[in-house]
Amino acid sequence: MMTIPVGWYLALSAVLFTIGAVGVLVRRNAIVLFMCVEIMLNAANLAFVAFSRAHNDTGGHLFAFMVIAVAAAEAGIGLAIIVNVFRHNRGLEVDGLNLMRH
Amino acid sequence: MTPEAVFFVLFALGAVGGSAGVLLSRQPINSAISLVVSFFFLAGLYVLLSAHFLAVLQILVYAGAIMVLFVFVLMLLNLRSGELGRGKLTVTRLLGVGFAGASCYVLASSMLGSSVAGTRLWGGSVPAQFGTVRPLGLRLMTEYVLPFEMASVLLLVGIVGAVVVAKRRL
Structure with missing residues (x-):
């Protein structure tokens, strides 16, 4: 019976x-930047779960669990910072964040 | 193709398509919806990998809580179209895409070179309770209890930090 090799999941994880x-390199809207970071975290989670399934060991699931906790904390604080940035300079363009340069 | 492979291709295309939608759509709200779609397809992939608890967690925490936060902030800020911005194709961006393609190659080749990459997955070889709440909870409460408590402290710090940063005057 032919079934899926783990490599397919790993390749998908690399693509994601x-x-x-x-997205982080090309987009300039700060919120979309955060969404792209979430995509990267999810790609890492997929690799963790795929390796975990390959070894028949649930350790990878627990790592993915921790990654989700970190992502939740990061989203909370990051969005608070974004709200503050928007209040400060009325926009979300990351190119406009050059306060430290002057 | 086996049903498993058909579902894998379906979910993989959905996940990649949703992520590409985040990248390409003009309005941030459309990006957010694409990201939710991508998260649902990823949850399907977790089910294919017998990670049932994580699949539920993905939908509850990611598609539920985190994305609601994103959409809430998008609605709160009420961006006008002038603030959305869409840059031209500059040299820097082309360099960025080239760099990303190179990093994809490095990532994929290194992960596909690992010893388990050729392992074939099928339902018969997985332990009965693999990826369900009970074994995960048992390990989380015994072997991984310190990281678990650290995660709770991290979330507490996150709550306090979000309030301190976002509040105008404490």
């Missing part, structure tokens, strides 16, 4: 991570 990385 790349999409997230391209």
Whole structure:
């Protein structure tokens, strides 16, 4: 019986991570930037779960669980910072955040 | 193709399509909806990998809680179209895409070179309770109790930090 190799999941994880990385490099809206970071975290989770299934060991699931907790904390604080940035300079363009340069 | 492979291709295309939608859509709200779609397809992939608890967690925490937070902030800020911005294709961006393609190649080749990459997955070889709440909870409360408590402290810090940062005057 033919079934899926783990490599397919790993390749998918790499593709998703790349999409997230391209998003962080290319987009300028701060909220969309955060969404792309979430995509990268999810790609890492997928790799964790795939390896965990390959080894028949639930340790990878627990790592993914921790990643989700970190992502929740990161989203909370990051969005608070974004709200503050928006109040400060009336926009979400990350190119406009050059206060420290002057 | 086996049903498993058909579902894998379906979910994988959905996840990649949703993520590409985040990248390509003009309005941030459309990006958020695409991201929710991508998260649901990823939850399907977790089910294929027998990670049932994580699949539920993905939908509850990611598609439920985190994305509601994103959409809430988008609605709160009420961006006008002038603030959305769409840059031209500059040299920097092309460099960024090139760099990302190179990093994808490095990632994929290193992960596919691992010893388990050729392991074939099928339902018969998985332990009966793999990925359900009971074994995960038992390990979380015994072997991984310190990281678990650290995660709770991290979330507490996150709550306090979000209030301190976002409040105008304490």
